[in-house]
Amino acid sequence: MTATDFADKWLSHAETAVRAAARALGVDVSIVLAAACALVLAAGFAVRRRARARTRCRWKRGGFRHGTNLRHWICADCGVDAYTTTDRVPKECKRALRPVGL
Incomplete structure (x- = not known):
């Protein structure tokens, strides 16, 4: 066929x-x-x-990183930490950048 x-x-x-x-x-x-x-x-x-x-991540403000002008952000969905130099949330999810356990 x-x-x-x-x-x-x-x-x-x-x-x-x-x-x-x-x-x-x-x-x-x-x-x-x-x-x-x-x-x-x-x-x-x-x-x-x-x-x-x-x-998409839902970012929550975590404060400033001590001694720098970096803004700390924490994702409410996956728990990943991210930093920006502005007051805006990170544009990308940083989940793939997490260290992988052995």
Whole structure:
């Protein structure tokens, strides 16, 4: 079986399933396809948003480092310490820079 034959067979099964769903719901095939596309897009955006939220740190001010002008920050999510020379939070998570135990 070639790749083209496989694709044709798979698309035939998918088309049959969509037509059956449309008949069962009593709607047009285009509405079923539009709803399926909307569900796939919504799921993609939800997964992307959750992944993005996990990579962002929530920085809390930890004070000044003694004897320097560095501002100390502590991530509330992962507990990593970071320092900046301004009053702004660090731009990147420093989790990957943690020393790794042996």
